[in-house]
Amino acid sequence: MGAGITAIWPQEPILASGPLRGVKVLDLTTVVMGPSATQILGDLGADVVKIETSGGDTVRLIGPWRNAGMGPLFLQANRNKRSVAIDLKTPEGLAALLALAAHADVLVSNVRPAAMERLGLGYEAIRAANPAIIYCSAVGYGEGGPGAGRAVYDDLMQAASGIAGIFAAVDGQPRYAPVNLCDRVVGLYVVIAIMAAVQHRNRTGEGQAIEVPMFETMAQFVLADHSGGHAFVPPLGEVGYKRLLSRTRGPYRTQDSYLAVVVYTDKHWRAFARILGVEDLLAPGSIFYSQQTRTVHAEEVGAYLAQQLQHRTNAQWLEALDAADIPACPVNSIDDLYEDPHLRAVGLFQEVSHPTEGALLATRFPVKFSRSPATVHRPVPNLGEHGGITATTAATAGERRK
Secondary structure (H helix, E strand, C coil), X not given: CCCCHHHCCCCCCCCCCCCCCCCEEEEECCCCHHHHHHHHHHHXXXXXXXXXXXXXXXXXXXXXXCCCCCCHHHXXXXXXXXEXXXXXXXHHHHHHHHHHHHCCCEEEECCCHHHHHHHCCCHHHHXXXXXXXXXXXXXXXXXXXXXXXXXXXXXXXXXXXXXXXXXXXXXXXXXXXXXXXXXXXXXXXXXXXXXXXXXXXXXXXXXXXXXXXXXXXXXXXXXXXXXXXXXXXXXXXXXXXXXXHCCCCCCEECCCCEEEECCCCHHHHHHHHHHHCXXXXXXXXXXXXXXXXXXXXXXXXXXXXXXXXXXXXXHHHHHHHHHCCCCEEECCCHHHXXXXXXXXXXXXXXXXXXXXXXXEEEECCCCCCCCCCCCCCCCCCCCCCCCEECHHHHHXXXXXXX
């Protein structure tokens, strides 16, 4: 099967300590959504083997880097994995993958299902090699709809699921959120689905196929906040949650910066009125009177906050709001996160030494477990570091057999 591949899952001490310790994951994912999910599985203790082509995952080449192929986006989504480079279009590569699948607990892929079938790696083929395997296919659109089989990226899903349109509803211009929001959210659903299937197999011994569609997942994610009157049959009003769609929601300009503040409950508003010295702010008939009136008049409420907050500095407001138990915080830039006193105090950032990349600054897994902590037990792998079968090696093997 190629040098090193036969020993990918040897009988060796397990380095991880997380709750998924010992679960073997075969990772056929690329870019952001799939790799972010499998990194979480690895952080939680799973033994993850990442299968790459000879060119590697495309995000390897998004710089900057010290060495080509080890860019920051790749480094942040592929720790706790081994990399095996396999040309799945060769008979030797297919045989190697099926042999790995025979020993895996989970196979997760974001390759389009039709392509997986053409490669001989559809669910039935993998199931024949390992009836108990959990086969997770992360796709753009679910089977059965007209979108099935389409290639998608985060930008397309932000547009299709209504996220870009929400920006248009607020200020007239559709935009993308400047993070890979859909990739990260759907990646979490991949993790949830796999862990649920692992639990089912632990109870019953049954493997199964899982489909995690991006469009459907993000549509329900958006509509959970914005179904509005369409939560009822027949509808009782328009879609959309007015407070979230308000053009005046904030963050708010203060004398010296910007502030995020959520004056939300009746208790918050009574306390805010005391800070302002306006005791009758919540009088009957006022737009501030109740949660309902404040939601209906979200634009005016936000404008009032904006008008009031500009008269004090951030520090003055934070002192007053904290004393009144009203939630507020400064608006951090990305640079600010690295100096944030809370994040530094809890040790979110950890400097690690990589065998080829030197000193790296990583963010630890944010969840704490009292008995089975997540760990970083394998550095981010270089391409094919743990073995491989490419078209060249397959041809060489063929020559040897003649």
